Amino acid sequence: MEKFTQHTGLVAPLDAANVDTDQIIPKQFLQKTTRIGFGQHLFHDWRYLDATGEKSNPEFILNSPQYQGASILLTRENFGCGSSREHAPWALQEYGFKVIIASSFADIFYANCINIGIVPIVLSEEVIETLFQSTNDNSQQFTVDLAACTVNTESSQYQFNLAPFHKYCLENGVDSVGWTLDKLAKIESYEAQMPAWQ
Amino acid sequence: MATTLYEKLWQRHVIEEKADETPLIFVDRHLIHEVTSPQAFANLKFHNRVLRHPERTIATMDHNISTRSIEINAAGEGAANQLRTLEKNCKEFGIELFGMGHKNQGIVHVMGPELGLTLPGTVIVCGDSHTATHGAFGALAFGIGTSEVEHVFATQTLRQTKAKTMKIEVKGQVAAGISAKDIILAIIGKTGSAGATGYVVEYCGEAIERLTMEERMTVCNMSIEFGAKAGLIAPDETTFEYLKGKEYSPKGQIWQQAVNDWQQLKSDSNAIFDSYLTLDAKEIKTQVTWGTTPGQVTQVDNVVPSPEDFSDPVERESCIAALKYMGLTAGTKITDIAINKVFIGSCTNSRIEDLRAAASIAKGKQVSPNVDAIVVPGSYRVKEQAEAEGLAQTFIDAGFEWRLPGCSMCLGMNDDVLTEGDRCASTSNRNFEGRQGRGSRTHLVSPELAAASAIAGHFVDLTKINQANQANQANQGA
Incomplete structure (x- = not known):
């Protein structure tokens, strides 16, 4: 997993609540056995006017010329709800998003982001509203500093919380499986005392 | 100290809990299917790692199969490739697979309970958000992403942040003709789609206790639809009766030990939850x-x-x-x-x-x-x-x-x-x-x-x- 320390990037404001993983990556694109090839289908049904993805929808925010190359997604509450499909954060990452800022995330989606190196940032609804107002009319760059846990806009700085271990894993690109395998003795001693039916 | 059912399940499964690390918990049963497992197997092979407990892993085909034919090819090219990949991986890693035409094949959350693979007091995970279904048996069951599937393959554990607890009590009895689906939709209508994000929910009250196991599964199944990490119902005689004699349920003396143990699995009467919601069953339409x-x-x-x-x-x-x-x-x-x-x-x-x-x-x-x-x-x-x-x-x-x-x-x-x-x-x-x-x-x-x-x-x-x-x-x- 790629290490994350600091990132400055263009912000795309996706003004919708409860954006579910079916929207992020519809099921017809889940038939791959690899982790790549999902970015082109990100937000497919919103992004394209046709089923085959040939006609771009000019109304959709990510198709707007001013948000091309965006790497920070600003959105609203309960982002990533629904299916556990990790294909959703894979698609966001392959498209180019490194950071997602929302007032809340669905639990499984949040864990999936941490596990692949996307930084999910929770800010209050009031702050999110302010950020939407500042980004709706003009394109803006934010800088996210993981060590300081801050989001820096052109005019303000906002602090966010991240669990210490999540922060450590993102900063160091930790192979979480390898990390746990180093504790095999503890797993073995747990297994040795389990009841027969378990 | 009085504890909730979730806290009891947590305590039974926690392997390591340190201040600077996300806690590590043991996973008793890992259910897998064709869509969210191939990339996990691929990474396991890439790192040359072994699958720690194939006997704790069960596979079925359900998500993208045809409902008109049991032929794998009938599912279409992409789906057939995923199904064959699952077959190959299960063979290579020694995992039991209920493939097309197998008498145990079915939707993963229907198959597990009906075979007795879902037991009270266990931790059950699957790369599918409706894994909360198995909570109907008093199992801590939740959906995971593919990176976590890989983590379970290699270690039989997961890193999990401890959730908050919510008690949802449905008092009294529902009117005739009101189903378990109506109960859970009415609950979601009250909480909204993210009302339980960060929580493990325990359903209780007379209306819940009176439900059959299948009805309880319908309730717990939709826990994720209002954001809950998992849904739980304390196991009782209805649960034990349902499980007794099932193909994979414990047998003989071990069955008796298990039931004795499972009878302890309930929230203490004075346990404190982080949040409460109460519904009057007779108001549910x-x-x-x-x-x-x-x-x-x-x-x-x-x-x-x-x-x-x-x-x-x-x-x-x-x-x-x-x-x-x-x-x-x-x-x-x-x-x-x-x-x-x-x-x-x-x-x-x-x-x-x-x-x-x-x-x-x-x-x-x-x-x-x-x-x-x-x-x-x-x-x-x-x-x-x-x-x-x-x-x-x-x-x-x-x-x-x-x-x-x-x-x-x-x-x-x-x-x-x-x-x-x-x-x-x-x-x-x-x-x-x-x-x-x-x-x-x-x-x-x-x-x-x-x-x-x-x-x-x-x-x-x-x-x-x-x-x-x-x-x-x-x-x-x-």
Whole structure:
């Protein structure tokens, strides 16, 4: 997993609540056995006017010329709800998003982001509203500093919380499986005392 | 100290809990399927790691299989490739697989419980968000992503942040004709679609205790639809009775030890939860979703809401967007909404009791000429039983299509998809935009209401049908 320390990037404001993983990556694109090839289908049904993805929808925010190359997604509450499909954060990452800022995330989606190196940032609804107002009319760059846990806009700085271990894993690109395998003795001693039916 | 059921399950499974690390917990059972496992197997092989406990891992084929044929190729090229990849991986790593045509094949959350693979007091995970279903047995069960599937493969553990606890009590008894689906939709209507994010929910109260195991599974299944990490119901005699003698349930002396242990699995009477919600069972009416999240739900005898009904600006905007997508006008009576598709199936409502309930409504009636209706049993075993009981014939005689088991139109990964503008009464769990097909409109309902709507061609007030049937029977009796 790629290490994350600091990132400055263009912000795309996706003004919708409860954006579910079916929207992020519809099921017809889940038939791959690899982790790549999902970015082109990100937000497919919103992004394209046709089923085959040939006609771009000019109304959709990510198709707007001013948000091309965006790497920070600003959105609203309960982002990533629904299916556990990790294909959703894979698609966001392959498209180019490194950071997602929302007032809340669905639990499984949040864990999936941490596990692949996307930084999910929770800010209050009031702050999110302010950020939407500042980004709706003009394109803006934010800088996210993981060590300081801050989001820096052109005019303000906002602090966010991240669990210490999540922060450590993102900063160091930790192979979480390898990390746990180093504790095999503890797993073995747990297994040795389990009841027969378990 | 008094503890909740969740805290007891947590304590039994925690391997290491340190201040600067996310806690490590043991996973007793890992259920896998074709869609969310291939990349996990690939990484395991890439790192040259072993699969720690193949005997704790069970695989089935369900998400993208055809419901018309048991041939893998019938699923289409991409799906067939995923299914064959699962076959190869299971063979290579020594995992038991219930593939196409196997007597144990079925939707992962139908298959596990009916075989006795789902046991109280265990931690069960699967790369599928409806894993909460297994919480009906007092198991801590939740959905995981593919990186976590890989972590479980290699270590039989997961790193998990401890959740907050919510107690949802449904007091008293529901009225006749009110199903488990109505109970859970009514709960989601109260909490909203993210009301339990960060929580593990425990359902309790008389109305919950009176539910059968299959009904409890329907309730726990939709825990994720209001954001809960997992849903739990304390195991009791109903649970033990259901599990006794199942193929994979403990046997003999171990069974007795297990039951003794499971009887301890309940929240202490004075345990403190982080949050509480109480519903009066007799207030719960037949539910229908009108929007594009499960929380956008109302009673069948109500009308489509208006954006002005919502004081929260985000909810108001969501209502406007949902009405537009759903092609609905505020103020329309729910019973005036015409449908052209019906889907009875999914891990929420495809068990034998669901099919009995739907068949009892369909018996002797005909599906409306404007409606295409399919019934998809949850597993091969459910299919066999429904055929033996004559339910399948009842459906066929009434004009429903009777299909082979699988996830089918719940998520439309196979060819069971709706087309643009279709309006479907569905017994599944999600009414998201495009969930059942691009541009399609889903209304979540109980099996009873799905069957009744198939016949009428629009939503109907079941209490009126029941009253009419009773009057009819009384007349015939006279």
